[in-house]
Amino acid sequence: MLNASISHEDIDNQQVTAIISHLVRLGREQDYEEWIRGFSAVAQQFRGYGGLNILRTSEQVHPEYVLVLRFDCSSNFKDWLESDTRSEWIERLQPLIARPEDIQAMTGLETWFVLPQKLHKPSIPRYKMVLVTWLGVFIVLAILTRILAPLLSMLPLLLNQLVTTGLVALLLTYVVMPQLMKLFRRWLSS
Known part of the structure; x- marks a missing residue:
């Protein structure tokens, strides 16, 4: 599910942070880790790529991974999001995850304090x-x-x-x- 709440025309010059969560099928964690390495290498090829951070929950029953992917502007993010390359990698991902990926795209100040909430931890005081x-x-x-x-x-x-x-x-x-x-x-x- 994509929840990209940005207007590409209005904020094209702002950095975009995409927070992508994947609930990995039990027993497929190793395959998912390999997928991340390949996905990361491919994402680096895209114009405006600003880095990828990987956050893992410690829960064993429902291992969730959160990928924090940054692009320098919304048009470069959109190019990556709509690319055939990304579609191919998402297709490879399907057997590894228990539910469709969730993407939240944010810009500016809202990205400062959002990540711990995404990991189902209590929010930052x-x-x-x-x-x-x-x-x-x-x-x-x-x-x-x-x-x-x-x-x-x-x-x-x-x-x-x-x-x-x-x-x-x-x-x-x-x-x-x-x-x-x-x-x-x-x-x-x-």
């Missing part, structure tokens, strides 16, 4: 989200104000704030928050 986001904003603002203050001081206050907050959002989404999420992954999920 809001206070932890606030602390990590606060740290990210602090880091970006501390750096930007030092660099940009002399350059933007001639602008009217509102224009100065518009430029600064735009850069903060951009850097948080594409640089700082992905790194902070990796750094604090264990703490966030505990």
Whole structure:
């Protein structure tokens, strides 16, 4: 089932993160692991490929895998999604999974805190989200104000704030928050 809630025309310049879940048939885990290696090698060939992370649940009865696949923009994601190559690999996947794959495509800030919920774990406590986001904003603002203050001081206050907050959002989404999420992954999920 595909639940791609993005408009390709409106946000073509934003990075797309596809969260793909597969419920693997019991006893087919080794075959699925081989499928992932091949699938990953093929995905890397596509324009705009930004990486693949594989998350595995520890549940033995219903092993679920979550693939986190990134593309640089929605048009490249769409090219991959609609490709014959991907269709062939999905066809190879069918005997290995217990239900059809689920794909959720997201852009921007919504990808920061979504993964633990997908793995059927309790959601990240809001206070932890606030602390990590606060740290990210602090880091970006501390750096930007030092660099940009002399350059933007001639602008009217509102224009100065518009430029600064735009850069903060951009850097948080594409640089700082992905790194902070990796750094604090264990703490966030505990």
